[in-house]
Amino acid sequence: MTSVLELPAAVTVRAPAKVNLELFVGPLLDDGYHSLSTVYQAVGIHDDVTAAPSDEWGCSVRGRDADKVPTDESNLALRAARALAEHTGGQDPVHLSIHKEIPVAGGMAGGSADAAAALVACDALWGTDLPKEELEEIAAGIGSDVPFLLHGGTCVGSGRGEVVTPVLAKGTYHWVFVPSAASGLSTPMVYSAFDQRLAGTAIPEPRPSTALMSALRSGDPTALAPVLDNDLQADAIALQPAIGELIEAAMGFGALAAIVSGSGPTVAMLASGAEGAIDLAVALTASGVAGDVLRATGPTHGAHILPTVRAS
Numbered sequence: 167m168t169s170v171l172e173l174p175a176a177v178t179v180r181a182p183a184k185v186n187l188e189l190f191v192g193p194l195l196d197d198g199y200h201s202l203s204t205v206y207q208a209v210g211i212h213d214d215v216t217a218a219p220s221d222e223w224g225c226s227v228r229g230r231d232a233d234k235v236p237t238d239e240s241n242l243a244l245r246a247a248r249a250l251a252e253h254t255g256g257q258d259p260v261h262l263s264i265h266k267e268i269p270v271a272g273g274m275a276g277g278s279a280d281a282a283a284a285l286v287a288c289d290a291l292w293g294t295d296l297p298k299e300e301l302e303e304i305a306a307g308i309g310s311d312v313p314f315l316l317h318g319g320t321c322v323g324s325g326r327g328e329v330v331t332p333v334l335a336k337g338t339y340h341w342v343f344v345p346s347a348a349s350g351l352s353t354p355m356v357y358s359a360f361d362q363r364l365a366g367t368a369i370p371e372p373r374p375s376t377a378l379m380s381a382l383r384s385g386d387p388t389a390l391a392p393v394l395d396n397d398l399q400a401d402a403i404a405l406q407p408a409i410g411e412l413i414e415a416a417m418g419f420g421a422l423a424a425i426v427s428g429s430g431p432t433v434a435m436l437a438s439g440a441e442g443a444i445d446l447a448v449a450l451t452a453s454g455v456a457g458d459v460l461r462a463t464g465p466t467h468g469a470h471i472l473p474t475v476r477a478s
């Protein structure tokens with residue numbers, strides 16, 4: 167058993183953003199969610215969450231888009247910490263300090279990453295040491311993408327996205343992300359546009375494509391590019407036409423593929439390699455097509471504890 171004296175004073179956990187390599191959307195279910203078949207990849211754009219004991223529950227946010235993130239009880243990291251405390255029979259309050267790098271409301275699951283990071287951080291801080299399956303169960307209660315952010319790597323997501331199974335994927339992929347083609351696109355809004363577009367048609371139960379699975383086994387970005395797919399892309403573009411223009415521009419600048427990330431508005435561009443990604447990022451900014459461009463590789467790790475830096 168862990169003695170109280172051995173528990174850390176604060177724990178910092180790093181969690182990645184995600185891109186959906188494939189997002190197939192099934193019928194709308196009675197609970198208001200759609201059945202999904204998606205392939206997630208964790209990419210190297212990160213948020214860090216530090217959990218420290220405090221007199222009261224709370225959180226603070228700094229870094230990219232910090233002003234767009236709520237610090238009240240609706241913050242997903244705080245909700246996750248509260249859910250873990252409740253699940254384990256009550257815990258002392260924590261303050262969560264969130265450092266954001268993942269664009270907010272971009273379709274890259276930044277809030278979900280913070281929730282995953284808070285679960286891992288509080289589990290270590292409180293010494294609750296839950297089995298992975300139990301943490302994943304709590305994660306699924308916070309949001310459909312959260313279990314994947316605990317896991318990382320490349321995984322199939324089924325159910326409503328919360329049931330994650332690792333996929334055999336070789337190699338490292340070089341991505342360029344443009345988060346700000348448009349704003350004001352919420353996840354429910356895009357799903358509801360999908361429902362309206364397909365109203366009256368029979369939507370089949372989605373399943374992973376074998377073409378994507380074999381492309382991932384090859385580790386070759388030129389094999390992956392033509393099989394990237396997102397059922398929500400048409401709806402995101404219909405709501406924000408600038409996204410479509412950005413995809414066209416990216417292809418013109420030599421991207422192997424450009425797709426909407428999740429429910430958007432971020433556009434994920436696959437490059438041939440590290441140099442290709444730099445060239446693409448430079449072309450996008452130099453041409454004035456995009457001001458805000460992020461580069462990252464994937465796959466990368468899920469939420470993990472960072473070593474404590476001690477003052478000497």
Ligand SMILES: C[C@](O)(CO)[C@H](O)COP(=O)(O)OP(=O)(O)OC[C@H]1O[C@@H](n2ccc(N)nc2=O)[C@H](O)[C@@H]1O
Pocket residue numbers: 186189198199200201202204273275278308309310311312325326327353354357428429
């Ligand atoms: C677009 C994706 O990011 C792709 O991975 C996810 O499907 C969204 O995941 P998320 O943001 O974690 O979503 P949640 O917080 O669980 O749900 C937010 C809203 O998205 C819609 N939603 C989400 C997941 C799903 N399988 N079907 C849905 O229709 C619902 O309107 C829901 O109220």
Ligand SMILES: Nc1ncnc2c1ncn2[C@@H]1O[C@H](COP(=O)(O)OP(=O)(O)OP(=O)(O)O)[C@@H](O)[C@H]1O
Pocket residue numbers: 234235236240241242243264269270271272273274275276277278280281311353428429430
């Ligand atoms: N810790 C958090 N970080 C970011 N947003 C948060 C957080 N907690 C709550 N939110 C709210 O959630 C909304 C969605 O934020 P998020 O960055 O997760 O969007 P997203 O990347 O589009 O999500 P997804 O890809 O999972 O659909 C924000 O507009 C914000 O109001």
